[in-house]
Amino acid sequence: MSVRPLLEVEDLEVAYGDVQVIWGISFTVAPGEIVTLIGPNGAGKTTTLRTISGLLSPKAGKIRFRGEDLSGRPAHEVVRRGVIQIPEGRKLWPRMTVEENLLLGAFAPRARDMAHEQLDRVYALFPLLKGRRRQLAGTMSGGEQQMCAIGRGLMSEPELLMFDEPSLGLAPLLVDELFAKITGIAKQNVTILLVEQKVAHTLEIADRGYILETGRTVLSGTGKELRESEYVQRSYLGT
């Protein structure tokens, strides 16, 4: 690929205390791409995202965003550069209204001035949220909360949006809608790094993907290549 990658993760190693869970993961995400990380539970997908976001510090390896080394930077500095994560399990603020949740998504200084324009854009993408703006986020259904979490992530006009298991706990009908929203967001020039258990669905919308197992990258390719790979079919698609 000739374009300089937006995100480069190189030989990443991460440990929780003495327990190392990531043993050398490398991947890149180019501007405008949808890239997915696939792997069984415990493969280190969530840990990888948490490390990119600055919630964890890597033991070794590099995380570069636009060529700048972000490894070991605190979370708020990562957010300021436009790298946003929508965490597993939504993690909304339950006793705040939907609108307050969204507004706080624009907390980063570069996003504050635009917060109200951005709010309108999020409401246009998720009309349901507009009707619920005064409702406490904790009282909404799982699907509605996921929409709110995505909306919050969009509030700061991210350059790279990382999803951690966005379909977890959603009804099948909502999963289709969710994937449609994700591709819609990608079309608006937001680069996407997607961690998902719904492998077949994910590989259909992804430009490229990486298979992680026990903290290592074992396979990579375009969405189509991975869909057709015998290994992926046997291990992840159940065919």
Add this chain to the structure above:
Amino acid sequence: MGLDDLLNLFVAAILLAGIYTTMSIGMTVIYGVMKMVNLAHAGFMMLGAYFALEMSERLHIDPLVSSVLAVPVFFLLGVATHRSMVRFVPVADEPTLPSLLLLFGLWLVLQNVGYGVWGADDRSIFSALTMATFQFKGIVVPVIRLIVFGIALLSLVALHLFLHHTWFGRSVRALTQNREAGQLAGIDTGRTAMLTFGLGIAFTGLAGALLANLYSFTPEFGSSFMLRSFVITVLGGLESFSGVAIGAVIVALIETFSILVVPASYQHAISFILLVVALLVLPGGIEGLLQRWRRLG
């Protein structure tokens, strides 16, 4: 015991609840954002009381005015305490032994500084208002208590507006409700913790200075009020700012009306009993109880 007496007690309890809320809210914001129990709460309250005394004796500033002046002074004191000590305690999702020991140690140090500077004598602040009362339909209201209530109420209104309408205020609520989501939204947790500690100590200093208008004090001052703050905070559900006000009203009502049945010297015991009952029966506080009801209804 006539209706008038009951009404008098009720009014006294509500006036007390105002200052109890202001006194407890500092502990609640600190716990909310940092998950630390401020065991030095009493120490800062004591400093607030002596601050009002010194301002009154040396600069002849009215103790009620001094209470308001205590807010910026104690904010800075809180920020300095955080920068010099508290920030070195590892962050955790629940109170840790190092944080408890540090803040307990700080309380002891503050107390002994108090003894060194002001001695062990009982001190109190008298002003023209100290003994003044007015009557309204048979209810006797001490003027000073009404003003203290007013200042407390104003401080709470200001805090409410601040928490709901400023970026910093929203970030305080966000970290209280879900710390990690706050980090992922770009909130600088270290800076917010520092300012929150300042905010919490500002309210604690304000409360100490206000209480100095009502009660006499020594460097031990504040410990019984700290105990009440615990009860109120637990009743309030630890992290709910509106729950604190409800908790304060409950504690003030029970304390005030308990003098009808038990001697006043048992008031401490009453706070303790309330704490035990609250922890056993209402582990989630009033807020938790309301949420359970909402879910059922």
